[in-house]
Amino acid sequence: MKRINWVTAVFLLSTPVGAVIWGGFHIHEYGVSLAEVVFFVVYLVITSMSITAGYHRLFSHRAYEAGSLVRGLYLLFGAATFQDSALAWSADHRSHHQNIDTEGDPYNVRRGFLWAHIGWLLVTDHIEKRRTTVPDLEADWMVVAQDRYYDPLALFMCFGVPFLVGLAFGDPWGFLLWGGLIRVVVGHHSTFLVNSLAHTLGHRPYEPAFSARDSIVTAVLTFGEGYHNFHHRFASDYRNGVRRYQWDPTKWLIRSLEKMGLVSNLRRVPRERIVLARMRSDEHRLLERARECSQDAVESVQAQLAEISTAVESAVSRLGELEREFVRVRENAAGVSRERLTQLRADLGAARKEFREAWRRWTRELARLPENLVPTPAVG
Ligand SMILES: [Zn+2]
């Protein structure tokens, strides 16, 4: 029997209504000032990225390490989003990863888009299952303190800070509306989209068995959390958009903090594992289509892919070895001859070229193969 989580339910359902009514009234009476909009955007970015870079990639997944200054800022500004404490948030999120698409997943998308988006928050059953997955966070006094004093902290950071900043600008109510109420509603639904839209829209290049999907649309709406198929496959990686050009401001923030010396040990899954996952997923998709045609088609796909997939595997593993060797040599630069470095650079260049060519062949082959996969006409 599900019990309604009344405080959360009233808050989540009344804030959007309040934002529309008060927002409509305020804009009608006083218009919109540039300062209000700038504060809204800045506070939205700071607080939402405290969730994506802090609650999510640091506290839930330990994808990198951060000193007390950064952890403290994440915990303070994360509280302003009214998404519960980092401890509770991470406990739910770790259950989501461990039990994806099953009953144990608190925001299981198989129960429907709306359930994954907001429905699960309106009932209490997930709360009773918390706290078994976060012993490491319970050992962090800052995380524990944020959890203990969460309510007053969240109220102050969510509404108190915008009001006080607004006082300094002579517009406390406008700042409270934009930086407090409207911002918290937008921040909520941006995060909620990761649980609903990122499990519905897009494609699955790394793990076809998961509902999680990659989509630039979700990535833009969620500060880079939209490459969700990659994320569920490689959750310990600090990146979600693993390609250099993929829209992932959270990974850029983490990397900038690293350059400033504020965070360290960014975890990256080796390229070999990523490429292999990608190939297995492509192969799985093609074989599914071939199965709809005939057993001959399945065998023909397997035969055609075998040689080229071996070529990609060996090229990517050679490249990985050389890259690791290069890092080792560079760290030890004093004891290495110039010739050795030059040779290593040349080998690396050749290995990159070999890998690029093998991968190009793989994608060409994949694009060509489906032409042969014409379904067998139904008999009779
Ligand atoms: Zn997910």
Ligand SMILES: [Zn+2]
């Ligand atoms: Zn995650």
